[in-house]
Amino acid sequence: MKYVLIGGSIACYGAIIGIKSLDKNADITVFGDENSPLYSRPLISYFLEGKTSKENLAFRGADFYCKNGVNNLSYKITAINPELKTVKAENGKNYPYDKLFFGTGSRPFVPPIQGLEKVKNKTCFYTADDAFRLKKTLNADSRLLIVGAGLIGLKCAEGCYHITKNITVIDLQTRVLPTATTPKVARILENVLTEKGITQRLGVSVNSFEENSAVLSTGEKIPFDVVVLAMGVRPVTEPLASAGALTSRGIIVDEYMRTSVPDVFSAGDCAESYDAVSGEKRLLQLFPSAYNGGLIAGKNMAGANESFLTDVALNSTSFFGLRFTSCGSYDGELIETENGTDYKALYIKNGLLNGYILVGNTDCAGIYTNIISHRIPLKDTDNKLLFGSPSLAVYDVATRNKLLSEKV
Amino acid sequence: MKRIYVNEKWCLGCHLCEYFCVYANSGISDMTEAIKNKPFVPRVNVECAENSTFAVNCRQCENPICVSACISGALSKNDDGIITVDKSKCVGCGSCVMVCPFGAISVDGNGVANKCELCFSNSFGSPLCVTHCPNNAIVFEER
Ligand SMILES: Cc1cc2nc3c(=O)[nH]c(=O)nc-3n(C[C@H](O)[C@H](O)[C@H](O)COP(=O)(O)OP(=O)(O)OC[C@H]3O[C@@H](n4cnc5c(N)ncnc54)[C@H](O)[C@@H]3O)c2cc1C
Numbered sequence: 001m002k003y004v005l006i007g008g009s010i011a012c013y014g015a016i017i018g019i020k021s022l023d024k025n026a027d028i029t030v031f032g033d034e035n036s037p038l039y040s041r042p043l044i045s046y047f048l049e050g051k052t053s054k055e056n057l058a059f060r061g062a063d064f065y066c067k068n069g070v071n072n073l074s075y076k077i078t079a080i081n082p083e084l085k086t087v088k089a090e091n092g093k094n095y096p097y098d099k100l101f102f103g104t105g106s107r108p109f110v111p112p113i114q115g116l117e118k119v120k121n122k123t124c125f126y127t128a129d130d131a132f133r134l135k136k137t138l139n140a141d142s143r144l145l146i147v148g149a150g151l152i153g154l155k156c157a158e159g160c161y162h163i164t165k166n167i168t169v170i171d172l173q174t175r176v177l178p179t180a181t182t183p184k185v186a187r188i189l190e191n192v193l194t195e196k197g198i199t200q201r202l203g204v205s206v207n208s209f210e211e212n213s214a215v216l217s218t219g220e221k222i223p224f225d226v227v228v229l230a231m232g233v234r235p236v237t238e239p240l241a242s243a244g245a246l247t248s249r250g251i252i253v254d255e256y257m258r259t260s261v262p263d264v265f266s267a268g269d270c271a272e273s274y275d276a277v278s279g280e281k282r283l284l285q286l287f288p289s290a291y292n293g294g295l296i297a298g299k300n301m302a303g304a305n306e307s308f309l310t311d312v313a314l315n316s317t318s319f320f321g322l323r324f325t326s327c328g329s330y331d332g333e334l335i336e337t338e339n340g341t342d343y344k345a346l347y348i349k350n351g352l353l354n355g356y357i358l359v360g361n362t363d364c365a366g367i368y369t370n371i372i373s374h375r376i377p378l379k380d381t382d383n384k385l386l387f388g389s390p391s392l393a394v395y396d397v398a399t400r401n402k403l404l405s406e407k408v
Numbered sequence: 409m410k411r412i413y414v415n416e417k418w419c420l421g422c423h424l425c426e427y428f429c430v431y432a433n434s435g436i437s438d439m440t441e442a443i444k445n446k447p448f449v450p451r452v453n454v455e456c457a458e459n460s461t462f463a464v465n466c467r468q469c470e471n472p473i474c475v476s477a478c479i480s481g482a483l484s485k486n487d488d489g490i491i492t493v494d495k496s497k498c499v500g501c502g503s504c505v506m507v508c509p510f511g512a513i514s515v516d517g518n519g520v521a522n523k524c525e526l527c528f529s530n531s532f533g534s535p536l537c538v539t540h541c542p543n544n545a546i547v548f549e550e551r
Contacts, residue, residue: 014476042479046499052480056497059481288477288507295476316506323515325506362502364511382458391511392464393457397416400462403510404414407551408467 007103008032011268011294015101018298033076036128044131048159080243099301106233106269115209121226125156138163148230149176174203235270255307257297267293310373325362328355328372364390409489418545421461425537426450432536447517451524465524466512474504
């Protein structure tokens with residue numbers, strides 16, 4: 001069986017593991033168009049911070065493809081022909097497939113802003129190359145302006161802080177992490193940034209750029225040496241969309257990770273898949289979703305029939321040492337606990353845990369995540385314990401005994 | 409593969425497993441020296457339910473979701489099926505803590521993932537929590 005994978009990042013990595021688990025001698029070719037083969041994007045801020053090395057960006061080792069007998073070709077795929085079952089690469093050649101995996105992920109979104117072309121030192125914060133570029137251009141005196149205070153913008157600020165302390169973050173929204181958190185938690189994080197001397201200009205946008213300054217919607221001018229554009233990402237649906245795949249915001253897949261095109265599977269940032277909390281198809285665009293979706297797709301490409309129904313939005317990181325973990329949706333009755341610098345919000349709706357945000361103490365967060373992703377009804381758990389400090393003790397004795405006495 | 413299994417009925421709640429765990433993984437030969445006035449972050453934890461206690465450590469899952477959530481590649485399953493942490497790769501993001509359904513992984517004082525590796529990589533070679541459980545509430549066997 002000939003497997004062709006397009007992308008060469010996390011979703012493809014999952015797909016390779018999935019295929020190999022069932023088809024040891026699979027003939028796998030991966031096409032990718034980045035300079036660094038198979039690395040973990042979320043590590044790029046840790047790399048700037050000095051918490052991980054350039055070598056370790058290749059999170060499964062530089063020899064992963066080689067060790068697994070995977071053919072890796074550094075060409076962009078420009079067209080897919082589902083009738084002939086071939087993909088066309090930028091070198092003009094066509095490559096045949098029996099099963100195709102589409103894992104093209106997402107690309108940073110940069111809206112047209114007047115004068116942007118005049119800025120010499122600008123970058124997105126998305127690829128390993130972006131991080132290498134920043135490391136090269138920034139020095140201790142650089143004034144860094146980050147446009148966008150989402151997760152990527154803030155992780156960029158944290159990474160760059162180890163090179164320069166002169167950082168301004170701006171966002172159109174009136175708080176940091178506008179989509180990933182609530183106003184209350186945003187305030188906590190904003191205080192952390194303020195303590196570090198990171199300037200935040202919220203509720204303002206960039207009207208135009210000059211070579212070394214940004215003119216804000218307030219008329220104010222912010223001078224800078226380097227600009228990072230971190231205004232969000234958009235799924236890459238081409239060239240599969242042109243080949244006839246159903247799309248909405250991303251490529252639509254069913255719970256088996258099949259696209260509407262026969263023998264073509266997809267997962268990761270480019271795909272809209274089933275979200276266990278809303279019960280709807282959604283772009284999740286997270287590392288575990290890409291890996292796990294890819295894994296299921298890979299297994300199904302190799303003949304299995306597994307569905308993926310436990311995916312949820314979830315994220316764990318820290319900002320300047322303050323731990324932050326969240327999951328699900330912030331929809332429902334709010335149960336809030338504050339204990340010194342620790343903050344916890346649980347969201348409950350129709351007898352189910354829908355989401356949580358933990359700041360500071362994130363111990364045993366997985367107990368909550370499991371209850372959310374498996375839609376375990378709260379009538380089956382000890383909720384005094386659950387809302388206090390989560391552990392296996394929230395389950396009844398029989399469930400617990402089963403969990404602790406059987407192979408899992 | 410041999411794994412750790414827990415029989416809640418027999419647990420006395422003595423927490424000896426936790427002490428022997430910290431000792432086993434300290435690299436220090438004297439137990440008092442290994443534990444006294446040091447950060448206490450065991451890889452096995454005695455949890456309290458209503459009228460009962462039980463120990464929890466990594467279940468060495470067949471399909472470990474901690475490994476699939478690990479953004480740094482620090483967590484992996486070795487050839488013996490044991491899920492191990494490469495501390496030099498871990499960036500302390502806590503993604504494993506976020507997904508472990510047993511609550512069996514923590515982040516230690518150095519900001520890296522801390523979990524039971526069945527004592528295979530320390531000088532004892534087999535789980536000390538099991539050897540020192542006074543009531544056989546923790547066992548290490550093939551099931
Ligand atoms: C700074 C940063 C921090 C992050 N932190 C976290 C985090 O803490 N937790 C988390 O869960 N997620 C995080 N993410 C998100 C996470 O990195 C993504 O969800 C994940 O990388 C998605 O993997 P993917 O394989 O779907 O796509 P991508 O990683 O986007 O990779 C797709 C690849 O396909 C290539 N490609 C596209 N089109 C073609 C084509 N036609 N031919 C060949 N190749 C093509 C692209 O160049 C790219 O290399 C972070 C992202 C960034 C940028």
